[in-house]
Amino acid sequence: MPPKIETWSSEKENILIFEVERRPMLWDAQCATYKRTDLKYNHWQEIAQILGPSFSRKRI
Numbered sequence: 764m765p766p767k768i769e770t771w772s773s774e775k776e777n778i779l780i781f782e783v784e785r786r787p788m789l790w791d792a793q794c795a796t797y798k799r800t801d802l803k804y805n806h807w808q809e810i811a812q813i814l815g816p817s818f819s820r821k822r823i
Contacts, residue, residue: 775814782810 783789786806788796796802811818 778814779810782813786810 788794788799789803789806791797
């Protein structure tokens with residue numbers, strides 16, 4: 764049996780939007796740390812953990 768694929772729910776979408784909005788360095792080119800890819804990676808990892816175990820194992 765193939766592994767279960769988790770689909771996006773509207774709740775997960777809202778959480779993703781909320782968490783990305785809280786981190787302007789991911790989307791605001793005027794942010795002083797916008798070019799810091801190491802920090803961006805850490806923020807994406809945090810967001811993946813918030814979304815749940817099926818997201819934290821995937822590369823973003």
